Amino acid sequence: MNSSGSIFCCLSALLGAVLATVAVGADDLVAERGAELLSPFKKDLQQALIAGMQDGPESAIRACKEKAPQIADALSVDGVLVGRTSHKLRNPANTAPNWVTPVLEAYLSMGSARTPAVVPLADNRIGYVEPIVMQALCLNCHGDALQPELAARIREDYPQDAATGFSVGDLRGVFWAEFPADY
Numbered sequence: 001m002n003s004s005g006s007i008f009c010c011l012s013a014l015l016g017a018v019l020a021t022v023a024v025g026a027d028d029l030v031a032e033r034g035a036e037l038l039s040p041f042k043k044d045l046q047q048a049l050i051a052g053m054q055d056g057p058e059s060a061i062r063a064c065k066e067k068a069p070q071i072a073d074a075l076s077v078d079g080v081l082v083g084r085t086s087h088k089l090r091n092p093a094n095t096a097p098n099w100v101t102p103v104l105e106a107y108l109s110m111g112s113a114r115t116p117a118v119v120p121l122a123d124n125r126i127g128y129v130e131p132i133v134m135q136a137l138c139l140n141c142h143g144d145a146l147q148p149e150l151a152a153r154i155r156e157d158y159p160q161d162a163a164t165g166f167s168v169g170d171l172r173g174v175f176w177a178e179f180p181a182d183y
Contacts, residue, residue: 027118030181034118034128037075037177041082044071057140057150064141065157069093079180084132086173090154090163100176103129107171114171124181132172142166 045068052063068084075082085096087104096104103117119127134142141150142163154161166172 030118030126031116031128033179033183034126034177035116035130037080037179038082038128038130038175041071041075041084041177042175045084053137053140057147058153061141061150061153061157065091079183081178082176084173084175086132086163087171088162088165088173090158090161092160094173096174097127097176097178099127099178100129100174103127104174107131107174112169121178126179126181126183128177128179130175132174134166134168134170134172136168138172139166139168142172 048063048067048071049060052060052067072083081097083094083097085094085100085104087108089095099119099121103119106117107114114131114133116131117127117129119129121127140146141154142165144165144167146154146164154164163172
């Protein structure tokens with residue numbers, strides 16, 4: 001267990017979608033590496049969204065649509081892949097890799113006690129997942145009551161949008177990283 005007392009979850013990819021909470025030192029190091037790999041993605045995305053929100057929610061939607069994939073692509077190098085996904089997608093391009101789906105489903109059933117997950121994968125690879133929890137600012141684009149112009153823009157850009165109806169504290173989705181075990 002790490003010094004903050006966090007408990008990391010391990011998912012057995014070979015045995016299917018079984019999520020069990022365990023505390024082990026080796027997973028702490030792997031989880032730290034996963035968190036390090038996600039950090040620039042989360043930071044750059046947050047900066048893009050904040051900059052977009054300065055011009056209004058429609059600009060933030062544009063930042064999500066255009067900047068987020070560019071940031072993920074730029075950081076997905078040397079066998080590392082990063083991304084984000086949700087159980088309620090706005091952009092179908094953010095569909096979860098197969099190994100992420102069981103973790104996302106487990107988070108949905110956990111209530112608010114969600115911790116990062118380390119997932120052993122095939123081919124000597126590791127998966128790492130962190131929950132995305134709704135904050136007040138996120139409600140502008142993902143809440144129940146969207147401004148009419150914004151709702152129209154979302155329908156235009158994302159006709160299959162399912163990413164509304166959230167409240168503060170809800171699970172919005174997850175950030176994920178996949179990387180070689182020896183990275």
